[in-house]
Amino acid sequence: MGLFAKYAPLAAQYRQLEEAGSNPFNVSFETVLSPTEAIIGGRATLLLGTNNYLGLTYDPAVIAKSVEAVELSGTGTTGSRIANGSYEGHRGLERALADFYGRRHGMVFSTGYQANLGILSALAGKDDHLILDADSHASIYDGARLGHAQVTRFRHNSPEDLANRLRRLKDVPGDKVIVVEGIYSMLGDTAPLKEFAAVKREYGAYLVVDEAHSLGVLGATGRGLAEEAGVEADVDFIVGTFSKSLGGVGGFCVADIEGFDILRVVSRPYMFTASLPPSVMAAALEALNQLRLRPALRHQLMSNARRLYNGLAALGFTVGPEPSPVVSTVMPDPETAFAFWSRLLSLGLYTNVSLPPATPKGLALLRSSVSAAHSTAQIDHAIGLFAEAGRELGLIPLSQAAARGDAYLAAAK
Amino acid sequence: MQDSGGDLQEIIFETLRGALKRPVELSERTHIVDDLGLDSVAVMDFVMELEDRLDVSVPLDRIAEIETLGDLVKALRELMARV
Numbered sequence: 001m002g003l004f005a006k007y008a009p010l011a012a013q014y015r016q017l018e019e020a021g022s023n024p025f026n027v028s029f030e031t032v033l034s035p036t037e038a039i040i041g042g043r044a045t046l047l048l049g050t051n052n053y054l055g056l057t058y059d060p061a062v063i064a065k066s067v068e069a070v071e072l073s074g075t076g077t078t079g080s081r082i083a084n085g086s087y088e089g090h091r092g093l094e095r096a097l098a099d100f101y102g103r104r105h106g107m108v109f110s111t112g113y114q115a116n117l118g119i120l121s122a123l124a125g126k127d128d129h130l131i132l133d134a135d136s137h138a139s140i141y142d143g144a145r146l147g148h149a150q151v152t153r154f155r156h157n158s159p160e161d162l163a164n165r166l167r168r169l170k171d172v173p174g175d176k177v178i179v180v181e182g183i184y185s186m187l188g189d190t191a192p193l194k195e196f197a198a199v200k201r202e203y204g205a206y207l208v209v210d211e212a213h214s215l216g217v218l219g220a221t222g223r224g225l226a227e228e229a230g231v232e233a234d235v236d237f238i239v240g241t242f243s244k245s246l247g248g249v250g251g252f253c254v255a256d257i258e259g260f261d262i263l264r265v266v267s268r269p270y271m272f273t274a275s276l277p278p279s280v281m282a283a284a285l286e287a288l289n290q291l292r293l294r295p296a297l298r299h300q301l302m303s304n305a306r307r308l309y310n311g312l313a314a315l316g317f318t319v320g321p322e323p324s325p326v327v328s329t330v331m332p333d334p335e336t337a338f339a340f341w342s343r344l345l346s347l348g349l350y351t352n353v354s355l356p357p358a359t360p361k362g363l364a365l366l367r368s369s370v371s372a373a374h375s376t377a378q379i380d381h382a383i384g385l386f387a388e389a390g391r392e393l394g395l396i397p398l399s400q401a402a403a404r405g406d407a408y409l410a411a412a413k
Numbered sequence: 414m415q416d417s418g419g420d421l422q423e424i425i426f427e428t429l430r431g432a433l434k435r436p437v438e439l440s441e442r443t444h445i446v447d448d449l450g451l452d453s454v455a456v457m458d459f460v461m462e463l464e465d466r467l468d469v470s471v472p473l474d475r476i477a478e479i480e481t482l483g484d485l486v487k488a489l490r491e492l493m494a495r496v
Contacts, residue, residue: 134457144473151473155461168470357454 022342024353034058035247035373040350048308048368048382049352053325054216054290054297055373056247062286069282076277082265089281096285097252100292101223101238105260108252108281110273112212112241113139115251117146118269119208119239120179124149127174131165131205133157133181133191135360140179140210146268149177156184156360159195166203176205182214182225186359186367187409188326190218193225197234208237216245216291217325222298242280246287250276301325301372304379308370311383316396316403328354328365329386330409336393337364343389349382421493422486424466429482432459441483460485469493 004011017023031039035055036047056062069089077087090108098106109115120143124130128149132140135156144151155161162178169176178200180191193209200207211224219227222245226235236257242250253263264270276284291297302325309323318330331337334355341353344366352367359365370379390396397403426439433449445451451459460471469492479485 134461152470153457153461153473161465164465164468165470168468357452362452362454 017338020338020342022338022345024338024341027350035371036375036378038350040345043348045345045348045350046378046382047350048370048374049350050371051213051244051369052247052371052373053213053245053301053369054247054287055371056245056287056290056297059247059287059290061290062247062283065286066279066283070277070279073278075279077275079274080271081275082271084275086275087278087281089278089285090275093281093285094252096288097254100288101254102232103238103254103256105256106252106254107260107263107270108250108276109270110251110276111249112239112243112251113142114269114273115239115241115253116140116143116210118143118267119237119253119263120144120177121147121269122263122267123147123206123208123237124175124177129169129172129174129176130179131162131176132179135184135186136179136181137185137210137212138358140181144179150174157189157192159192159199162196163199163202166199166205170203176203177208178205179208179210182209182211182218183324183326184360185213185326186354186363186365187320187328188213188324189321190214190225190324193229193231193235197229197231200234206236207234208239209235211238211240213244213326215240216298217301222291222295242284242287245291246284248280248283248287250280250284297372301370304370304372304374304376307376307379308368308383311379312386313407314403315383315387315390315400316407317386317390318407318409321409325370326367327370328367331364331366331395334364336395337366340366340389340393340395343392344385347385347389349385421467421490422482425463425482425486425489428462428466429459432462439482441481441486443482444480445482445485446480463489467493 029038029040035052035057038045038047073087077084081090093108094106098104109118116139120130120140124147126148130144130149130151132144132153133156134153152165154165166176180196183190209226214224216222218225226232226238237253237255239253242248305325306323308327309319312327312329313319320328331340337353341351344351354365354367356362391398429439445456460476464470467489469489471492475488479488
């Protein structure tokens with residue numbers, strides 16, 4: 001136990017959750033039935049925490065392409081692209097992503113996490129500066145640590161604080177690279193991208209936007225927040241993932257910048273790992289096709305998102321600052337979050353628990369995410385279970401009439 | 414910035430007292446995590462307050478090296494001297 005003595009306090013908490021028989025960080029799905037249902041603990045459970053935004057995991061066209069690829073090209077690539085070569089699947093997927101975003105270059109990574117590691121560590125060198133939104137995902141922080149740049153963070157969603165940071169660096173040599181996210185995964189809030197773009201232009205910095213939770217969700221054609229905010233020309237690099245709206249696994253980066261391909265021989269998380277298997281790439285490619293062909297999925301998703309968000313707010317829960325496919329309710333403390341999560345699961349509803357330091361402002365969150373695949377009846381059923389468990393635990397008033405229904409977290413600053 | 418070391422320390426202590434919202438004995442030897450019970454996120458937020466007040470940015474690798482309030486005073490003094 002000596003080696004792990006440093007984890008003793010955490011280990012005690014973890015053990016407590018295991019002993020209580022409900023550990024949100026160690027859930028087993030015995031059988032997954034569909035994008036919205038699984039068997040957990042022997043009972044049919046409604047899934048409301050999977051990030052499966054477009055519900056494409058069981059799409060027949062996606063499955064068919066994936067099966068075809070595994071039969072044609074085998075189960076794996078057994079190596080990295082620089083050492084063992086690229087398949088047509090890699091190149092084709094990169095071309096499709098570049099085409100979708102209207103950019104010249106695309107690059108795929110084995111996971112979304114690695115896309116951030118690979119891009120951030122390679123873009124900013126020893127004498128450059130990475131400037132991160134304080135509420136950035138762990139993969140952004142880790143990517144910043146993997147590289148050798150100076151890293152500072154600015155207040156979440158504050159163009160003013162970003163400008164302050166860039167002003168302080170004005171006469172300091174080196175390139176400045178700003179990193180923000182489209183939709184933040186904990187509270188579902190979006191970045192003020194128009195304002196960030198203006199600051200970026202003023203100071204001549206580069207801008208990276210991680211659209212992990214906004215690809216297929218925001219924008220007229222589903223390209224994400226940059227499209228929705230009308231500032232795609234100001235965004236130098238878009239990073240994203242295949243594991244949410246596209247229902248697979250893998251990450252990517254697209255850009256227009258001259259000389260982009262040098263990243264393939266300087267980005268260690270790209271170079272020193274096995275590349276994506278054919279079946280996974282074929283699935284991602286077809287899911288991207290479906291995303292482009294079926295805007296109705298996106299509209300259904302946002303309609304479901306608003307229904308859940310408004311429904312939970314009306315019950316008296318404190319929800320995030322704006323409706324989005326990520327719908328989080330604020331819990332008074334981690335213990336209540338665990339109890340509420342556990343009660344919802346016993347009622348047949350699967351959600352997520354998010355705790356500090358992964359959450360902003362030290363908040364304990366009961367996090368949900370909706371899918372285009374949810375029926376209206378499923379969303380209403382989920383709201384009903386939130387009401388039942390919430391009243392049992394004294395988290396909301398006993399009658400809806402008594403709920404103020406206006407408990408939104410102030411737009412984060 | 415024309416602060417002498419003492420002024421800088423006073424600003425840091427004052428900001429910290431505001432952030433802690435309870436009376437605490439502070440000295441250069443005060444250990445930020447062990448003595449004040451701040452977690453990593455709270456430390457980052459407290460450092461942000463200081464960055465605003467002093468108009469300086471503290472890189473993350475510098476924050477990681479800081480253990481005591483004395484370390485913090487020293488790091489800020491060095492960063493501000495660079496401007």
